[in-house]
Amino acid sequence: MKKHLFILLFSVISVFASAQTNKITKKACGTGDPGAEWNEWFNKKVEEFKKNNSAQKNQNANYTIPVIFHVIHGGQGVGSYPNISQAQINSQITILNNDFAGTGLNVGNVSSTAFSSLVSNCNVNFCLAQKNPSGATLAEPGIERINYTTNSWANPTSFTTITNFRNYIENTIKPNTIWDPTRYLNMWLTDVDGAVGLLGYATFPPSTGLSGLTSGLGTTTTDGVWCWSRSIGDIGSLSPPYNKGRTATHEIGHWLGLRHIWGDASCGNDFCNDTPAQQQENVGCPGYPHVTCSNGPDGDMFMNFMDYSDDACMYMFTPDQRDRVQTAMSNCPFRTQLTASSATLCGGGPVACSYTVSNFTNTDTLANPLGLRRASAIASETFCPQGAGKAGYISGTNCYGDLEKAEFISASKYASATNPVISGVVVLFFNYIGVGTDGNSNVDMKIYNGSSAASAPGSLIGSTTSNLSTIAATTNTTSVSYCGNPGLAFGVPVIMPYKFIFSSPVNAPTSGGFFASVTLPNIPGDTVVVFDKMTGSSNTGWEKWSDNSWHDMKTAWGGTRNFNLAILPIIDCATGVRENSVLNNAVSLFPNPSNGNFNVITTFATSQNIVITVYNMLGQNVYSNKLNNVSQTIHEVDLKNQAGGVYLVEVKSGTEKVVKRMILNK
Ligand SMILES: [Zn+2]
Incomplete structure (x- = not known):
């Protein structure tokens, strides 16, 4: 848009007063013109940014913004509108990250217009905040659920004018619920009456040193974005055509310094040179080109996020808009501190510090124990040289009377854990389990110090016990798809x-x-069998003979093959909060680290319906799957198309959930 002096016009919000409550029939944003003084101040900052940026060969910085969604509801259950689900919130974060990166829905359609070369990456990422302001881990990342009835606040839908509704949001909701705006992007989500007609509104970035002749700038009690809950994300409770999450993209555009593309005036100025002047807001999906304000032949950039086009029809920011966003992130109070906060707020936190370590890799296969040497059948033990009652397999109870089978785990496997502790050990038993004459022999899990896989176990440092009957009662998995x-x-x-x-x-x-x-x-008749792999490049399996002496299994079994037992310790971090719930104890990830293919192993006593969701560290949902009637299962997750790094694996059962950290090595 050409720069020119122009007369400031406060935006006129056109509202279609619908008779139907809670149905907004025309797109309308409540963010207006912040005023000449702010415009002048911010434009100056933009020019400085461009000058510096050009001197640095146009290296835009990468910013990360922790987001908290304040979900305002009237006592509805989680997932019941307007108390919208975590999944719906997650979908919005994904949309924001794609839209601000220039990779959002339908962005390919720009190639059929003159604007394709202007699609820009703003270099801004969004993550769901993992912690509240006092440092406690949020039960649901990025979500604070607030019941207005328990606070004796009015129902947001009881207001029928923009003024009354905004007064309620500005004076009641925001000041009572805002989290430190120097650390979080505050998003308030409520229902709204159709007569109000707004989809959202935002505060502009605060300025420094202005006299105060401004409106709509963020303050310590108001900074952030309000959106109609039915416009959030692209799954859940939505109201087409505002069902692709672009209301939040548009409003956060304002929050980062962007003006409406028509400049809130007829052929007005949005202070960007690469957006054509246009007469007014566009609605619906205009045909291309849509010429106004003598802006032919290309016409309006109605596919810009700062227009009012339908969600599916807007899909780009321009380089000049990116410069304004970058200016806001690098210059404006509140905004400049967000990325530093993301280091602690976006991280997985202690709850996610839990992973399974082993000497298996993604390409390993489990040996079928039936293929291993079996001394004799339980019913007929005459072939067993060590005496009756000791039939079995080499990796489990066997006729040699072995006392223990141990697997060495190197400390390098859990070097990334802070103050690592072993909270449990998953053992993959073969289902050929025999319960002997006493009916209830103990089976212990013991932890010994170890210096290396080449040296015998050292001193005992921990143990826990179970019994053969309990293990034998474990539900077997059906067919097993293992590590891809x-x-x-x-x-x-x-x-x-x-x-x-x-x-x-x-x-x-x-x-x-x-x-x-x-x-x-x-005990005579007792048989347990531990799975083992056949392809290990080095031996990590050890066994304790009946004379209490330790032997590495490779040597003990003739030196022809290596043994790696399916004994999988769970490592947690001792510091901070550690979940000890039933769910946490029943879920393991294996192998970890992995190359992208890994298993979620569950050990539920009773069958459950679970949802497995995987997030990257930007809070983006990269995998989701719902499984019914799960008890003892191994579920394979394929993240091979994802980049290397740390991922958070959430397993949800009913209202309970657990989050574990998975490391992808590429
Ligand atoms: Zn707007």
């Missing part, structure tokens, strides 16, 4: 993932490593 290898799908249920839990987590050695060891019962 469908060849391991057994025709019948054979794998029993059983988790030993330590009532007090065992401190994990930070040098060397440790052995996790299963004790083998030796």
Whole structure:
């Protein structure tokens, strides 16, 4: 748009007064012109930014903004409008990240216009805040649910004029609920009466040193964005055509210094040179070109996020708009401190510090224990040289009377954990379990110090016990798709993932490593079998013979192959909050780190319906799957198309959920 002196006009918000309550029939934003003084101040900052940026060869900085959504409701259940779901909020974060990166829905359509070369990446990322202002981990990332009835506040839909509604939001909702705007982008979501007709409004970035002849700038009690809850995200409770999350994109555009593309005046100025002047806001999906204000042949840039076009028809910011966004992030009070906050607010936090370590990799296969040497059938033990009652397999109870099978875990496997502790150990048992004559032998999980896989287990540092009957009662998995290898799908249920839990987590050695060891019962008829892989490049399996001496399994079994047992310790961080819920104890990730293919192993006592969702560290939902009637299962997750880094795996069952950290090594 050409720069010229112009007369400021405060925006006129056209509202279609609908007779139908709660139905907004025309797009309308309540963000107006912040005034000449702010415009002049901000434009100066933009010019300075451009000058510096050009000197630095146009290196835009990357910013990350922690977001908190204040979901205002009237007591509805979670997921019931207007108490909208975490999934709906998550979809909005994904949309924001795509839209501000220039990769959002329908952006490819710009190529059919003269504006394709102007699609810009604003270099701004959004994440769901993981912590509240006092540092406590949020039960639902990025969400604070607020019941207006318990606060004795009015129902937002009881207001029928813009003035009354905004007074309510500005004077009641915002000041009572705002989180530190130097650390969070505050998003307030409420229902609104159709007669008010607004989809959203935002505060502009605060300025420094102005006399105060401005309107609509963020303050410590008002900074942020209000949106109609039905315009958030692209799944859940939505009102087409505002159902692609672009209301929030538009309003956050204002919050980052962008003006309406028509300059809130007929052929007005939005202070961007690369957006054509246009007569007024566009609605619906105009045909291209849509010429106004002598802006032919290309016409209005109605696909710009700062127009009023339908959500599906707006999909771009321009380079000049990006410069304004970057200026706001690098110059304006509140905005400049957000990225520093993201380091603590966007991180996974202690709850997510939980992962499974092992000596398996993604390409490993589990050996079918039926293929291992079996001394004899339980019913007929005459072939067992060590005496009756000790039949079994080499990786479990066997006729040699072995006492324990142990797996060495190197400390390098959990080097990224702060103050690592072993909270439990998952063992993949083969379902050929025999419960002997006493009916209830103990099976212990013992943790020993270890210096390396080449040296025998050292001193005992922790143990917990279970019993064979409990393990035998574990529901078997059906066919198993393991680490992306469908060849391991057994025709019948054979794998029993059983988790030993330590009532007090065992401190994990930070040098060397440790052995996790299963004790083998030796009552006549007792049989347990631990899965093992056949393809290891080095041996990590050890066994304790009946004379109490330790032997590495490779040497003990003739030196022809390496042993790596399916004994999978769970590492948590000792500092901060650690979840000890039933759900946390029943969910493991394996292998971790992984190359993108990993398993969610569940060990529920009773079957549950669960939802597995994976987020990247920007809070983007990169995987989601709902599983019904889950008890003991191994569910494969494929993130091979995702970049390397840390991901958060959320497993939800009813109202309970657990978040675990998964590291992808690429
Ligand atoms: Zn607007």
